[in-house]
Amino acid sequence: MKASPSQTDHGLLRRVLSLGARLIALGIALTILWVMLYRVVPVPGTTLMGWRSMQGQAISRDWVPLDDISPQLVRAVIAAEDTGFCQHIGFDVEAIKVAIADARAGSGWRGASTISQQTAKNAFLWHGRDPLRKLAEVWFTGLQELIWSKRRIMEVYLNVAEWGDGNFGAEAAAQARFGKPALELTAYEASLLAAVLPSPNRWSANPPGPYVASRAETLRKRMATVRRNGLDTCIY
Template sequence: MVTSPHTNNEAEPRPVKGQSNDPGRLSQWAARLGLLLCAVFLAIHAMGLSHSVAPVHGSLNMLMRPSGTELRQDWVPIERISPDLVQAVIAAEDSRFCAHNGIDVDALEEAIEENRDGGRRRGGSTLTQQTAKNVFLWNGGGYARKAVEAWLALYIDTIWSKRRIMEVYLNIAEWGDGIYGAEAAAQARFGKPASDLTRQEAALLAAVLPSPNKWRVDPPGPYVRRRAGTLRQRAAVVANEGLDDCVLRDD
């Protein structure tokens, strides 16, 4: 009697179509992703070094404007921007600009407390953080973006001077209608160069910075006029107490 050889009737598992069982391929993708992130990290930091001396023409925010939007930006050195605008912007956005290292922990804690209590929402971002966002990142919230913004603020505060941070900020800040930078804003709103802005004009420009596409300078509404009046008083305090020394003081 011939006996049939023993056979295993259990079917061997087959890989699902489109699914790879090769752990090496996953490792390759992870390595490629890591290299890409490292390349982006190095590129951004190299860009930060170059922008410590080179003018910043264009930004991601400008590129993300709706198609067909006419953009205006005229880079000028800070020597050609009115000191009144520097003082008004410090008064409006970051009174401790000269004192912090890119992140104002006290202002951040105050903003968190006010938001928790249901008051008017505040971001707590410094001028340095806003500069980092405007140069390297995009508008909008999200903890991941805010974390990157905070790191870049610390980075540029280390490798740029405060005067340079203010210079870049004033040249790339948006003043509505596709207008970027103090020179373009002064020409469009008042028909004069940024160096000739008066205290009132500087206060008006600083007053609309939080929402430049919502609040108008020409003509200013009641809220903008009231805020500009308040900022003129605060700018005087900035000047009197030397809160602008890191930008305007001659070394």
């Protein structure tokens, strides 16, 4: 007896759904393995590095362990980018609420990305604001927080962040801007590097313009607060 058209359609649908479920499970497993690999292996490169290279920029980048990066720079980026880094689990709920309120008020979408989210975006994803990328960012951020330590998140962040003119990572930035290794950065120098992070190709860390100099001065005060209040205790 031949199967009816309805039975054939249902069988095909089940096979398609089964294949889709298997592909989703495979994708989830592969992303978990990817995050586990980067827990111990230096990130070889990012999509932004590739994009800058395609634009004709020479890429300079030297991966160094967190112990070879000045604590001053760690405190500077916490002060500049994410004071709740050691307390949250990847997402700053209050900052997200403020960003949503600003967007609804017509001020545009600003802020809300934690260091964990920026690390996920830089290490695993492409740059952009499309919904698919933002959803993937949430997934990878959650995986990082589950699989990596906070020290590892900070280590990766400081090694893949863009600091302008093709310089990626703290070591390349310290050498290019101040002619010294990242481990020897002073509080002043670290604050200047952190001050330009929102727009590293627009602002100069050395010599700093009026805005960067003013922002760096503010950051140095915040850095003292970070140390005094133990906002870096998940790292030191």
